[in-house]
Amino acid sequence: MTDKEYSGSCHCGEVQFKILTDFPELTTCDCSICVRKNALMVKVHESKFTLIKGENFLTEYQFHTKTARHYFCKKCGIYPFHRKRVTPDYFGINVYCLDNFSPEGIRVRATIGAGMA
Structure with missing residues (x-):
């Protein structure tokens, strides 16, 4: 599969970005902040992330x-x-902030963040 460009933003549109990914998997995390955010994430290397505005x-x-x-x-x-904490040269992107994207059919892996020391 080849990387494809996706655009994303916050709700009000003041923060806009783009990523390149082939969505090998999506992740959830059970740490205290991720549980509260309830985000579904894709891991993207910093070279494939651009903050537009x-x-x-x-x-x-x-x-x-x-x-x-x-x-x-x-x-x-x-x-x-x-x-990301363990791999700080990567971003965890909230896929619900991506334009015209559906996570349907992409494998979701639950990561363990709560027990990290």
Whole structure:
């Protein structure tokens, strides 16, 4: 399968980005923040992620080891993506923020984040 370009944004549209991916899988996570966000994510290398606009609308939240960097739109509060803790050169993209995308038919893997020390 070949990478395809997808556009995404927060709810209000102030934060816009694009990614390249072939969607090998989607993931959920059981850590304290991911459970509350209820996001479905795809892992994308930083070289396949482009922030088009809205850097000034992003706010960052960190907790625990302060390695992962969770980003939210300051205006609408939506979580579009985060920098991953274990692989910080990758982004976890909230696929529900992608335009014209359906996760139907893509394998979903549950990741264990709650027990990470």
